[in-house]
Amino acid sequence: MKYINSRAFAEEQDQNDPLNPFRSQFHFPVKADGSPKIYLCGNSLGLQPKQTADYVQQELKDWANFGVEGHTDAKTPWLTSHEDLAEPMAKIVGAKPEEVVIMNTLTVNLHLMMVSFYKPTQTKFKILIESDAFPSDKYAVESQLKFHNIDPKDGLILWKPRENEHLCRHEDFEELLETHKDEIALVMIGSTNYYSGQAFDLRRIAKRCQKENITVGLDLAHGAGNIKPNLHDIGADFAVWCTYKYLNSGPGSIGGCFVHEKHIKSTTIDRFVGWWGHNKDSRFNMRVGFDPTPTADGWQLSNPPILSLAGTRSSLDLFEKAGFDKLREKSIQLTGFLEFLIDELKDSSISILTPRSPEERGCQLSIQMKNADRSLFKKLTTRGVVADWREPDVIRVAPAPLYNSFTDVYEFVQRLKHCLHD
Incomplete structure (x- = not known):
């Protein structure tokens, strides 16, 4: 994929992404104003699918209705x-x-x-x-x-x-x-x-x-x-x-x-x-x-x-429903876009620890912030980004293809850019 450093490009990729509808099937953490955060932390904890509440409630209902007989009579019998x-x-x-x-x-x-x-x-x-x-x-x-x-x-x-x-x-x-x-x-x-x-x-x-x-x-x-x-x-x-x-x-x-x-x-x-x-x-x-x-x-x-x-x-x-081969294909494109945008910052204080070859990585990029400390990460958090800081100087960012978008990735890099120049 030939990448372009623009929001319009990111939004176009999302519109053409056959997996994009899955995004709406997840709960995203929100900021104080109710707008969704940029969640790029699936490498620590994946987001909750909206349907999970129904799945759990079904088990609670079967437990209430059947007691021990739920092992055989529940909608999904517990024995198997x-x-x-x-x-x-x-x-x-x-x-x-x-x-x-x-x-x-x-x-x-x-x-x-x-x-x-x-x-x-x-x-x-x-x-x-x-x-x-x-x-x-x-x-x-x-x-x-x-x-x-x-x-x-x-x-x-x-x-x-x-x-x-x-x-x-x-x-x-x-x-x-x-x-x-x-x-x-x-x-x-x-x-x-x-x-x-x-x-x-x-x-x-x-x-x-x-x-x-x-x-x-x-x-x-x-x-x-x-x-x-x-x-x-x-x-x-x-x-x-x-x-x-x-x-x-x-x-x-x-x-x-x-x-x-x-x-x-x-x-x-x-x-x-x-x-x-x-x-x-x-x-x-x-x-x-x-x-x-x-x-x-x-x-x-x-x-x-x-x-x-x-x-x-x-x-x-x-x-x-999504198909893992399709998810892996999107993951390669999505992480590649993140890598491209970080390179576009042309900031000598930033380096990517993760291998450049898609065959040698998953969706996570580990971004080393030279001469930075956790205060930079705190600024990102204040701007509504959920990522992961690892001592001494690495931000782990993981755009999960099942629910993250190209616009998520673009917006993350824009907020990182602002934090670097604050």
Whole structure:
């Protein structure tokens, strides 16, 4: 797309955007005067779909009307409600429905997956992660090492950017793997880095790990609903994600989990278990030994929170209508427009940390504001912009294609320009 730095161009793109009608199906925060804010923070919390209230109210109504019999008689029977979401979620992460389960929250799922897939030995016990992984991932990995009586100083290998660089290089990852291949038991990588916005080449990473017979897991917290991870085809062993960012399911909502089909039928793989992971054909017999469901459902612990599932179902229904391929196409154009407008500012105090190639990023751009502090971000907030500040000097901006517009992006850059010259 050839971009033009004008409001008229942005408005024309919105008029011609087949996905633009979805914008009206979301609630936007408003300023004191009632006008909508410029919301570019879907990488932290997605906006609420207007229909979500109806989805939640339906569950409350069914609970009121049926009590326990809502498990079978609710409009969406509670016994199988999580199963209904496997197929639409599988389309988003590139998996087979039987490889996907909606359960728990992200870090809980990460721990459950490491119980099954991190199998340290005396010589092969190290875990490789990116150096600036989201803190929860690092905490989880370190605690798993300690659980196995391994000092994180000995057990953790960090994939770092080179000196004076912000992005990780895949050749450096491959060099680490080559050097430590006989020591690494697990590679655990965030698909899209929360700080820089760099989207890693997951196929390249997974294939190299498979070559060395190393288990590979992925955190899709900033990937699910943003990029196309193609989990089944690349052969990742497992992946985990949240649904409250790009998937708009509500604050602190339920997470998702992928287990590759080569593992899902195993009855010998180690796992922490609970009754909802038991084969549903005999789950309610109650007095038999654990027989895992032969799908990713076999990693469930408890029956799912129905109100949280309602928010997830609401958003996934919108994703189904929009089509993820179309959303990804718009995302590339929308983020490209943001990049173009920032470059047009021609301000030497601004640089973009995120890769320039659309294949190496999702919708987020991490904008470094040199010699600035949080006061600049506060000015933006006062002007009705909802974005995200990360210390020491980065503003994360994420135009989500399901509800953000080209005019949003144009207006954001205009307000940023004003703040820079105040």
